[in-house]
Amino acid sequence: MGLFPILLIGLPVLAAVLIPLIRQDRTRDLMVYGCAGGVMILTLVFLFVWLQGGADAWYLYADTELANHGMLALEVCLMCLILFLSFRYRRLFPAILSIAQTALLFYTESAVHMPAAEHMMADRLAMLMCVIIAFVGGFICIYAVGYMKGYHAHHKEFADRRGFFFSMLFLFLAAMFGLVLSLNLIWMYFFWEVTSVISFLLIGYTRTDEAVHNSFRALWMNLLGGLGFAVGIAVLAFTRGSVQMTDAIESGSVLVLACLALAGLTKSAQLPFSSWLLGAMVAPTPSSALLHSATMVKAGVYLLLRLAPALSGNMAGMMVSLIGGLTFIAASAMAIAQNDGKLVLAFSTVSNLGLIVACAGIGAEETVWGAVFLMIFHSVSKSMLFQAVGATENCLGSRDIEDMHGLLLRLPKLTYIMGIGIAGMYLAPFGMLISKWVALRAFVDSGNVVLVLFLAYGSATTMLYWTKWLAKLISQHHARDRVTDVTRKDEYLSMFLHAGSMLLLCLLFPALAIFIVNPIVREVFGYANTVLSMSVLTTMTIMLVSVLIVPATMFFVTRAAHRDLVPIYMSGVNEGDNRYFVNSMGEPEHLYLSNWYLRFEFGRRHLMRPSVILSASILIVSLCLIIGGAV
Amino acid sequence: MTRILLILGYLVLAPAAGALLDGADRVISARMQRRKGPSLLQPFYDLQKLFAKQMIAVNNVQMLLNLSYLVFLAIAGAMLFAGQDILMCMFILSTADMFLIMAASSDSSPYASLGAGREMLQMMAYEPLTLIIAVGFYLTTGSSHVSDIVHASSSAVWLMPGMFLGFIFTAAVKFRKSPFDLSTSHHAHQEMVKGLTTEMSGPTLAIMNIAEYYEMILILGIFGLFIVNENWWSWPLAVLVCLVIFFLEVLWDNASARVKWDLLLKGCWTVTLLAGGLNLLILMLVR
Numbered sequence: 001m002g003l004f005p006i007l008l009i010g011l012p013v014l015a016a017v018l019i020p021l022i023r024q025d026r027t028r029d030l031m032v033y034g035c036a037g038g039v040m041i042l043t044l045v046f047l048f049v050w051l052q053g054g055a056d057a058w059y060l061y062a063d064t065e066l067a068n069h070g071m072l073a074l075e076v077c078l079m080c081l082i083l084f085l086s087f088r089y090r091r092l093f094p095a096i097l098s099i100a101q102t103a104l105l106f107y108t109e110s111a112v113h114m115p116a117a118e119h120m121m122a123d124r125l126a127m128l129m130c131v132i133i134a135f136v137g138g139f140i141c142i143y144a145v146g147y148m149k150g151y152h153a154h155h156k157e158f159a160d161r162r163g164f165f166f167s168m169l170f171l172f173l174a175a176m177f178g179l180v181l182s183l184n185l186i187w188m189y190f191f192w193e194v195t196s197v198i199s200f201l202l203i204g205y206t207r208t209d210e211a212v213h214n215s216f217r218a219l220w221m222n223l224l225g226g227l228g229f230a231v232g233i234a235v236l237a238f239t240r241g242s243v244q245m246t247d248a249i250e251s252g253s254v255l256v257l258a259c260l261a262l263a264g265l266t267k268s269a270q271l272p273f274s275s276w277l278l279g280a281m282v283a284p285t286p287s288s289a290l291l292h293s294a295t296m297v298k299a300g301v302y303l304l305l306r307l308a309p310a311l312s313g314n315m316a317g318m319m320v321s322l323i324g325g326l327t328f329i330a331a332s333a334m335a336i337a338q339n340d341g342k343l344v345l346a347f348s349t350v351s352n353l354g355l356i357v358a359c360a361g362i363g364a365e366e367t368v369w370g371a372v373f374l375m376i377f378h379s380v381s382k383s384m385l386f387q388a389v390g391a392t393e394n395c396l397g398s399r400d401i402e403d404m405h406g407l408l409l410r411l412p413k414l415t416y417i418m419g420i421g422i423a424g425m426y427l428a429p430f431g432m433l434i435s436k437w438v439a440l441r442a443f444v445d446s447g448n449v450v451l452v453l454f455l456a457y458g459s460a461t462t463m464l465y466w467t468k469w470l471a472k473l474i475s476q477h478h479a480r481d482r483v484t485d486v487t488r489k490d491e492y493l494s495m496f497l498h499a500g501s502m503l504l505l506c507l508l509f510p511a512l513a514i515f516i517v518n519p520i521v522r523e524v525f526g527y528a529n530t531v532l533s534m535s536v537l538t539t540m541t542i543m544l545v546s547v548l549i550v551p552a553t554m555f556f557v558t559r560a561a562h563r564d565l566v567p568i569y570m571s572g573v574n575e576g577d578n579r580y581f582v583n584s585m586g587e588p589e590h591l592y593l594s595n596w597y598l599r600f601e602f603g604r605r606h607l608m609r610p611s612v613i614l615s616a617s618i619l620i621v622s623l624c625l626i627i628g629g630a631v
Numbered sequence: 632m633t634r635i636l637l638i639l640g641y642l643v644l645a646p647a648a649g650a651l652l653d654g655a656d657r658v659i660s661a662r663m664q665r666r667k668g669p670s671l672l673q674p675f676y677d678l679q680k681l682f683a684k685q686m687i688a689v690n691n692v693q694m695l696l697n698l699s700y701l702v703f704l705a706i707a708g709a710m711l712f713a714g715q716d717i718l719m720c721m722f723i724l725s726t727a728d729m730f731l732i733m734a735a736s737s738d739s740s741p742y743a744s745l746g747a748g749r750e751m752l753q754m755m756a757y758e759p760l761t762l763i764i765a766v767g768f769y770l771t772t773g774s775s776h777v778s779d780i781v782h783a784s785s786s787a788v789w790l791m792p793g794m795f796l797g798f799i800f801t802a803a804v805k806f807r808k809s810p811f812d813l814s815t816s817h818h819a820h821q822e823m824v825k826g827l828t829t830e831m832s833g834p835t836l837a838i839m840n841i842a843e844y845y846e847m848i849l850i851l852g853i854f855g856l857f858i859v860n861e862n863w864w865s866w867p868l869a870v871l872v873c874l875v876i877f878f879l880e881v882l883w884d885n886a887s888a889r890v891k892w893d894l895l896l897k898g899c900w901t902v903t904l905l906a907g908g909l910n911l912l913i914l915m916l917v918r
Binding site for chain 2 (some may be wrong): 406433437441452460463468472477539543546547550555559561562564567578601
């Protein structure tokens, strides 16, 4: 049974090594399908064997002398790579950060003698993460095959480095598997650094000035978090003589927790570090989908969720929950002013992660329950939305939400997928909303009035930006120019499976709560009360069914009714169809309807700087207090 | 059994009660403007006439979205009157409103789209307070279930007066009363015809009106929830308070001019923060 984690990490690594070697497109595509499928099957087998063993936590690999040395060597390689690229693009900061943390880690490992302990652990939370990574990530890889063909057909100006791209995607999956299965913090740190570097390479894929600039920003921010991680490990090692995750939680040392939490906050793109994730969308869509849904940001959230029980009621937890809450409301407000589809998705990711982070920071069982739910739903629906927007961009040549007016009539299949994703993100009673409900109750129970207010206002702003997008899609407008759907079969396969699983997740909500989320909470806290009673869960399911059934029934009811279709009202100056009206010069004028963006109130230019300053001061003040308290 | 009767009672009586209130509103408004005004039963005649009209539409989905709006409002109200969770009821209420916005946006018509955009803003303006009120009930009575709230030993309004006053302020949005009737109102706007409902006619408009009556009773029901407690006399008192609040909204409607959207948003959010937020803070501190 100890073989599974090795295989799970090894298979994607093998794929990552082999794929760039294949020069022929067709063979490479097949290879990507095969490897993605292989990862999924392997995860299923792993899950099955683990469930057969009673679903208890497995502790693996106590004696790993060789692997430790290998990892140290690879860490030096990573540092050299960062140094080389920093030198090449004349950046100083990432180089300093990288040297500092690698040196600190080397010193810690040589100075402190650690007792032998297990290095990996497969428990329920880790297995859930593995399933998310394997399936959401795997399907993104499959989607990427079709997407990248269309992408390079559109963008002739960028060098075709598809082999490298797929290789990085698989390496990313491997690093994520390693990260979620690690129990030893030094191992986890290694995989953490690997994800930082790969995301840096993915963001810089097109090698334009903007891409290079954004990728370096992502690099230094994540390396800063990595430095926090390294400091946390060093403090833990010198005070407790151990680098196990469980010891970090049991020690309750606020300084260690705050350092690790800092790493979690940077990786999950919380304010003031949100700008790296917003800049990451210069990369091709599959990498955005991967960064935003199954991997990268989820690594930060995963770390914070692991730490959650220890964060309850101390300064570190307070810092995390306040920053999370602030990020939730600030990012959702800024999303209102965006008309770029991918940017709206990026802001909404940051905002939703803020809610998860706030839940983790409170550290009560209710909030962790809500956070796990949010994480599951967010992964699936965000991955689906990114894929749908990417595919739409390949068809329309634009990802501007304004250009999606009446998309329902032009690209119906993609619009349905997008609609399911959007509904899943905010509509009652889909998954996200239930989690929000639980979060609200938990914030009230923990007596945190600021977070309650953040949630109340933040859900109102969230409502606005999703509703206006959905309203744009649903308009019954016959556009002048026809669009052909150039989306490939593998892209649709991935998107349909995502949409299907989203609906299933919603419908099987009570089962999800009982069999997956409740046991996870029990495992994290050692005990669990039922967070939502069965009657509430069933009410929820009934509601959900009604949301699906009511419009469907109404569809059939109204289809039977006879009606005459008439043109829309345009003050009596219609030009015959609904597209033109007569302007004051007596000429036909094309009707153009725009959404509200409230740029002067909610624009990034107005809100970003204050919220960054506010969150940075929260971060600095609480870190100072924690360090002052510890010394 | 009583629960089923309550649900049925709401589903059957709410539109009638809403229409009667609407009729009273028109009579009172007319008297305030020194007009005679229509008869009390005018809304019923209007509905009858709308249903008798020819079925014309600008597209094929508007009717279905409008019907969904109606059904979801009925569900939200039924949940409140059946004693279910008030927070869930609020969530369903906003889902219902979503369908109205979709119905208006589906027209792809300039006036309806303007109305839909304004309706979204209105939603954003009033929503925070509804969530805070739900939390307030949870804090004062220890439960978010309406069935438990009505059995509290004293009226909730004593502990949450700020939220009560704030809700009177933001309820003008839900009642579509001036100064907050931006998206549509009972009379035509100068700048955007009938806004949200511009493209709705005949039976579609009648359905929209019935849905609004359901919503009106639902909102008044939440006002009533502030008053009722375990004593029997609190129920007639609650009805009386609801009627007074409705009169106040009508008075305000006639006494004020429509504001612009930014004033609506700032006004509602400030009142929510000051009245609702402070009240919440105190509730949490004394707990």
